[in-house]
Amino acid sequence: MPYYLVTQTSLMEGADEVEAARKVLTKLKSDGAVGFTVKYDEENSQHVTVANVPASEVAQPAARESLPSPEQMQEDNMLQASAVNQAHTGVSKPRRLSVRSVTLGLSLFAAGVAAGMVIMALVDRTPG
Known part of the structure; x- marks a missing residue:
């Protein structure tokens, strides 16, 4: 109680x-x-x-x-x-946050950061 x-x-x-x-x-x-x-x-x-x-x-x-x-x-x-x-x-x-929801949130965040880095690397390689 x-x-x-x-x-x-x-x-x-x-x-x-x-x-x-x-x-x-x-x-x-x-x-x-x-x-x-x-x-x-x-x-x-x-x-x-x-x-x-x-x-x-x-x-x-x-x-x-x-x-x-x-x-x-x-x-x-x-x-x-x-x-x-x-x-x-x-x-x-x-x-209260469960371990599963925290893990899912961190995984989504990491995937977003990785996708952003890939996009930035592709933009930097374009001739110009």
Whole structure:
């Protein structure tokens, strides 16, 4: 499973760093949705908006309830994942080159260089 760098940036006025951080935390808790920047690597970053569900609304299992089955846990994860704005989750993974494609590319390049050298040699030999 890959790792992502997830950041949320807010510009907030405050008397000091702690007050500004507390204001941002309060704002994040009260907003209906929160925007993040998600980076896979330096070239691949995406802006993602996630629905903000307050902790009080998240169903907590009662002390007497048994642990949920793996199927129930997977279903719950799917429901939580549906809270993400699907239009903004297209973080693309970097494309890896296979040995075959690199070899083919280098062969084509070498053939082009050789053909160019032959053409240049023929042009230089013409009387003129």
